[in-house]
Amino acid sequence: MNTSGDAPTILVHEWVTGGGAAGAHVPGSWVAEGHAMRRAIARDFAAIHGGRSRVIVTLDARLDDDPGPWEIRRIEGPHHSGRIVHMACEADFTVLVAPEAMGVLCDLTSCIQDAGGRVLGSSPEAVDLAGDKLRLAGWLAERGIDTPSSRRVCPSLGLPTDAAYPAVLKPIDGAGSVDTFIILGPEELPREARALDSAILQPLYPGRSMSASFLVDGRGKPWLIAIGEQHIQLKQGRFEYRGGRLPVDAPVDVRPIRAAVESVPGLRGFVGADFIWEDRTRHATVLEINPRPTTSLVGLAGILPPGHLAAAWIGAFEPGSLGARLLPGLAELVRALGPVSFSAAGVVSGGECFE
Numbered sequence: 001m002n003t004s005g006d007a008p009t010i011l012v013h014e015w016v017t018g019g020g021a022a023g024a025h026v027p028g029s030w031v032a033e034g035h036a037m038r039r040a041i042a043r044d045f046a047a048i049h050g051g052r053s054r055v056i057v058t059l060d061a062r063l064d065d066d067p068g069p070w071e072i073r074r075i076e077g078p079h080h081s082g083r084i085v086h087m088a089c090e091a092d093f094t095v096l097v098a099p100e101a102m103g104v105l106c107d108l109t110s111c112i113q114d115a116g117g118r119v120l121g122s123s124p125e126a127v128d129l130a131g132d133k134l135r136l137a138g139w140l141a142e143r144g145i146d147t148p149s150s151r152r153v154c155p156s157l158g159l160p161t162d163a164a165y166p167a168v169l170k171p172i173d174g175a176g177s178v179d180t181f182i183i184l185g186p187e188e189l190p191r192e193a194r195a196l197d198s199a200i201l202q203p204l205y206p207g208r209s210m211s212a213s214f215l216v217d218g219r220g221k222p223w224l225i226a227i228g229e230q231h232i233q234l235k236q237g238r239f240e241y242r243g244g245r246l247p248v249d250a251p252v253d254v255r256p257i258r259a260a261v262e263s264v265p266g267l268r269g270f271v272g273a274d275f276i277w278e279d280r281t282r283h284a285t286v287l288e289i290n291p292r293p294t295t296s297l298v299g300l301a302g303i304l305p306p307g308h309l310a311a312a313w314i315g316a317f318e319p320g321s322l323g324a325r326l327l328p329g330l331a332e333l334v335r336a337l338g339p340v341s342f343s344a345a346g347v348v349s350g351g352e353c354f355e
Contacts, residue, residue: 007049008092008314011056012070013084014038015098015108018058019075020084029241029344030099033295035066036346037097040301041293042070045095047307048314056091058084081111088117093314095120097293100131101173105292120313122216122291126266130291134172134200136264140286145260147286148202155196159186164203168239169193172200180239190237205285207278210248212257213296214271215327217316222261222271223327225309226334227252228296230274243343246299247335252277253284260286267291269316295344302348303337304330 012018016026016034038057046055046069059066061076073087085108088094094117098105110124122130130136137150148168153159155169163186170180181193182204193199209230214222228246232239257273272294274287300309312330315323342348 007052007054009054009056009090010045011058011084011087011091011094012038012042012045013058013088013094013096013098013108014041015096015104017060017063019060019080020058020098020104020108022060022062022076022080032345033241034097036298036342036344037293037295039066039068039346040298041095041097041310043068044301044307044310046070048310056087058087081108084108085111085115085117088112088119089115091117093118093120093317095293095313100127100291101171103128103131103173106131118317120317121269122271123266123268126264126268127291129264130267130289131173133170133288136289137200137202140260140263143259143263145256145263145286146284147260148205150200150202153199153201155189155193155199159183159189159201161186163201166204168202168204169196169199170202171196172198181237182234182239192238205276205278207276207285208250210252210275210277210284211244211294211296212254212273212275213246213294213300214258214261214273215312215316215330216261216267216269216271217324217327218268218319220262220265220267222258222267223312223316224254224258224331225300226296226331226338227254228299241295241344243341243345243347244296244299245339245341246296246303247331247338249339250277250279251282253282256284257286260289264289264291269313270294270297272296295342295346298346299340299342299348300334302340302342303334308333 014034016030055070061074106127140147167183213225216222226247228244230244231242270293272290276285311323312326340350
């Protein structure tokens with residue numbers, strides 16, 4: 001670990017394409033999003049300190065080379081977690097992009113921190129709370145934050161007849177829109193959904209699917225980066241995330257979204273919050289909190305000057321640093337330079353894209 005004050009070493013570990021899923025099958029949408037985020041994050045951190053920072057990225061040994069301003073470490077075999085923890089302890093900072101599902105992000109964060117590494121992300125406790133969608137829904141509701149009423153169901157045993165329909169059915173600890181279904185009635189349960197042993201059933205809210213991106217500092221204060229609109233497609237009864245556009249030109253009241261992020265102790269670094277915005281009533285309903293980088297980061301890295309987002313990200317953990325001074329002006333700068341559209345696979349278009 002660097003102790004001389006020189007340009008830092010940053011490890012970027014995107015779990016899906018970085019070897020965390022070595023030997024296992026993962027959804028194709030996770031691979032596409034993971035690839036896009038890994039490249040965007042690594043390229044931005046490589047630009048800080050005048051391009052003198054050292055960026056190391058992990059890459060699944062089964063994947064093709066992915067050259068860039070970074071060093072590649074191939075990951076394979078059943079003991080990949082130990083190697084990642086070792087590399088994290090040798091770096092100054094580690095950026096993790098991993099699913100909350102199955103406790104992956106929580107466990108890896110905990111292992112790195114216990115070993116003395118420094119993760120630019122949320123605490124294991126915050127990841128655990130935000131990753132459990134049923135628990136988070138209760139948490140937000142208890143604090144007066146509007147969120148859909150949620151109930152645990154067992155799709156393999158059928159759905160309750162007294163629930164509000166149309167409804168959304170999704171895994172309790174899922175990531176992205178994987179295995180997220182629209183349910184028109186209790187008898188109209190897709191065959192694929194019946195395979196879920198346990199899931200959440202929520203009423204379907206009308207409105208625009210949106211997301212808010214924040215950098216949360218060491219005091220738990222969320223600094224808004226941008227509000228974006230998500231492109232969600234309904235295909236054969238499933239919701240599919242197709243990318244998004246940011247920033248949006250809409251009078252969104254960010255206060256309830258900010259309050260939701262502030263309510264979860266231990267959220268740090270890049271945090272995304274998904275919500276439904278109803279234009280007529282100008283009301284936001286908070287759906288989920290993502291305690292990790294989201295695909296919106298791909299669009300943001302395309303808007304902002306190289307290294308700007310990464311410097312502010314480190315600044316959220318380094319009070320008084322030059323990067324910390326960038327936090328208050330991030331949202332205004334994004335508004336001035338945007339908007340951009342981006343696909344789930346990381347293709348950015350429009351605006352003043354710097355990449």
